Structures are given as C-alpha cells and as structure tokens.
C-alpha cells in the first residue's frame with residue numbers, strides 16, 4: 001500500500017484528479033468505482049474543470065457507485081444518484097446509461113443488491129475504485145463487523161454513520177436507516193484502490209488503518225492486503241501517524257522513495273502489503 005501525504009484538502013483533490021485522469025488517458029474505457037460523502041467532492045470539481053479546460057472525455061467510461069440509501073429514489077436530492085448527477089455526471093460527457101448505482105427505491109432491496117453485484121461481476125473488474133474512510137473504519141457502507149467475504153448487500157446503518165451523515169440531511173431523524181452497499185469482497189475485487197482521507201476528524205481512523213491489525217471490527221483494515229492500493233491523505237488526517245510513520249523513515253525514502261517518485265514534492269511511503277489476516 002502506498003501512502004501519499006499532501007498539504008490539505010485542495011491538494012488531495014488535485015492529486016487524486018491527476019491520478020484518475022492519468023488512468024483514464026491510458027484506458028479510455030476505464031471502469032471507475034465512485035464514492036460519495038464530503039471527501040470526493042473536490043476530486044469531482046477537479047475532474048469537471050479538467051473536462052472543460054482540457055477536453056478529457058468520459059464517452060466510453062463506466063462507473064459503479066459504492067452504495068445508495070434504501071427508500072430514496074434517484075430524484076431525491078439526498079440520494080447518491082442525485083449527488084453523482086449534480087456533482088459530476090451532468091457536467092461531463094459521460095453516457096448516463098454507463099453510470100450505475102444501486103436503486104434505493106427498488107421494490108425488493110435484497111433482489112436489487114443481488115442484481116447490482118451481478119452487474120459489477122458481469123462487467124468484469126472495476127479498474128479503479130475511489131474510497132472515502134468512515135470515522136469508524138467503514139468503506140462504502142460496510143460497517144464494523146461486516147464479513148470480509150461479503151458481496152453487495154443490504155445493511156443497517158450504525159448510529160455513528162447516521163450521525164456523521166446527518167450533516168447532509170439537516171437532522172438525524174431524516175437519515176435513512178438502511179442502505180445497499182458493495183460488499184468488502186466486491187471492493188477488494190477492484191484492480192486498484194484509491195482511498196482519500198482528509199481532516200483531523202479522520203486521523204484516529206487513519207492511524208488505526210495503518211498501524212493496527214487487520215480485523216473485521218475495522219473494515220478499512222482489509223485494504224492493507226490489496227496488491228494495488230494507494231492512500232492520499234492530508235496533513236490534518238496524518239497528524240497522529242506523521243511522527244510514527246513518516247518520522248521513522250529516512251527523509252529521502254519518505255519523499256522520493258518507492259513507486260511514487262514521479263509525484264515529486266509530495267511525501268510518499270510504501271506500507272508493505274500484508275497477506276495474512
């Protein structure tokens with residue numbers, strides 16, 4: 001796993017956008033896994049700006065979002081479909097038919113979860129999965145305790161996650177209790193993973209991810225076993241880890257080492273891939 005340290009949210013968003021655009025130029029038919037929440041908003045702004053300024057095309061791109069709230073239709077402005085349309089898809093030349101999210105208003109949510117997993121598997125691997133990190137270690141809506149071998153499923157959201165997401169709804173009471181989410185095994189099936197982490201509120205979670213053991217009580221810990229996972233984290237998110245991880249390696253290795261030497265000026269560090277859990 002590669003850990004790239006950047007100054008702040010804006011820099012994280014720019015570097016993440018460069019990363020995605022580079023992959024897209026290499027593979028115009030790329031299958032992107034998309035996340036929602038606050039974290040990727042800046043990334044999506046940067047992608048739109050690049051599309052407008054440089055004409056990067058999404059005509060042949062397919063997207064698969066991680067999750068959707070149960071009970072919300074795509075027209076509901078709190079739905080993740082609405083979020084993706086208004087924050088990205090409506091502003092680039094992507095074919096909406098190629099943008100996929102679970103249907104939150106499906107009559108049978110369990111059948112919908114199964115159908116969504118099949119859609120992902122039938123399309124082949126997601127090439128690059130973008131992730132945010134929940135304060136309790138959730139990825140997608142996979143809450144602590146979710147089996148690592150889970151596929152797309154219906155989940156009861158924890159109070160911690162509903163409380164964290166109340167900021168989007170105005171009140172905790174309005175936050176749905178359930179969602180459909182890609183499972184952990186679905187996420188881990190992606191060719192490559194890009195985890196974005198910003199802000200002091202995520203620093204405990206990020207240090208637990210990097211330093212502590214892999215366990216289902218902290219879903220994001222599984223990312224340490226992925227062969228091609230990168231974290232881009234800002235200084236605030238790295239405040240606990242900084243001294244422990246970056247402080248413990250020679251500056252030269254930390255700044256210019258590893259596979260990431262081409263992103264000059266940003267600290268990067270290879271965290272060994274772990275293969276035992």
Ligand SMILES: O=P(O)(O)OC[C@H]1O[C@](O)(CO)[C@@H](O)[C@@H]1O
Nearest residue numbers: 036037038039132133134140141
């Ligand atoms: O980016 P935020 O708003 O901090 O949320 C972190 C994660 O939690 C979620 O909102 C819920 O899954 C994700 O969409 C996001 O990646």
